[in-house]
Amino acid sequence: MTQLGLPDGIQACLFDLDGVVTKTAVVHAAAWKETFDAFLRDYAGERGRPFDAVADYDEYVDGRPRADGVRAFLDSRGIHLPEGTPDDPPDARTVHGLGNRKNVLLLEKIRTGGVEAYEGTLRYLEAVRAEGLRTAIVSSSANCRDVLRSVGAEHFFDVRIDGVVAAERHLPGKPHPDTFLAAAHDLGVEPSRAAVFEDALAGMEAGRAGGFGYVVGLDRVGQADALYAHGATIVVKDLAELGGKQ
Secondary structure, three states: OOOOOOOOOOOEEEEOOEOOOEOOHHHHHHHHHHHHHHHHOOOOHHHHOOOOOOHHHHHHHOOOOHHHHHHHHHHHOOOOOOOOOOOOOOOOOOHHHHHHHHHHHHHHHHHHHOOOEOHHHHHHHHHHHHOOOEEEEEOOOOOHHHHHHHOOOHHHOOEEEOHHHHHHHOOOOOOOOHHHHHHHHHHOOOHHHEEEEEOOHHHHHHHHHOOOOEEEEEOOOOOHHHHHHOOOOEEEOOHHHHOOOO
């Protein structure tokens, strides 16, 4: 193992954004809960049970593109909506409309509460860069670049594969490995020589499915066992535990 806590031969590090670099996972969960709870009020019984910002978030929406998250959660309740289009207004009762409503709420919460970065991750990124490893940010968020800029972290990454790039290239989101594979390709590194850093169960599955050399699970909410079950090679609470300059 290297001083970065990675196997010898790893040449690149691929980082998720929310919950890995920035403390925005809880903001995403709150925006999803507000969106779904308002929608579910029209449904009775089990189908109308409020959205669980921990269990439902982890299982159905965390790490996935917005529309995929809407479909997965509504399917779990036996609710089906028209797809609509990405331009649907946020009050439209469509898959894209609900996703757009969530994004409006998310941006409001970010504007009012701000965004913070995980200091352990920033220090680890500095160490990774100092060792000459290549880096990419891989996020389903269409707001990825703005969030990175808000915490002064954009310069840490050689490649950005986010919701905007994924849409342009028609890449399916996590748990499919395509966005991570695209990042490795753009960095000129074989997946087996790249490490994935994720906090979402969908991200663990993507890392496993892509054949990446090392999959690091960030356990921010006490789900270490689930992260291992979904594909993590190792689970830590903070990247400071792996090493690098502290």
